[in-house]
Amino acid sequence: MSRRRLLVTSLFLLLSALAAFWYFSPYLTLHAMRNAAQAHDAAALAKHVDFPRVRESLKGQVRAMTERRAREAAGDSGLADVGAAFGAMLGNLVGGGLVDVMVTPERLADAMRTGEMNDAGDGEPDTRHEKKREGKHEERPEEKRWTSERRGMNVFVARALAPDGQPGIAFVLEREGFATWKLVGVELPRLR
Secondary structure, three states: OHHHHHHHHHHHHHHHHHHHHHHHHHHHHHHHHHHHHOOOOOOHHHHOOOHHHHHHHHHHHHHHHHHHHHHHOOOOOOOOOHHHHHOOOOOOOOHHHHHHHOOOHHHHHHHHHOOOOOOOOOOOOOOOOOHHHHHOOOOOOOEEEEEEEHHHOOEEEEEEEOOOOOOOEEEEEEEEOEEEEEEEEOOOOOOO
């Protein structure tokens, strides 16, 4: 093989490896996050999270939900705008504080393990789905199925599916730099 052909082949293989690494980098980040969650290593998980942006994404969803519910409760009585404003205010007051308590490394680790956002508000992670080590009794959660999608070049979404196939919680990652990804949002399933 000629030297030039060897150089072209090597360059092609290098570019192919870089492209594959770039494409699979959000999966690698999710894998690292899930391993940290399974190991209860909140510090390792926190390296991959932009906490202020995650809190803001959840606060916006809580505001929208309370506003929508207040508007629906007011119906066609002409009080819909008043109800929406009250709902927004309530969402800001109650939801903001609840979100600040919920968005911790421990709670996000729990959400990654279970596919659900625990809102107990007691500062402790949810251990309902973990194995019980006492005696022979073990409670195993149903294994969650996950789907993923790309939203353009810089956003990757991994969504848990409920046993009936309905969409559940989603983790939104955004690319920083060439192949570094950070969790910037959590999308809750639409509450009815």
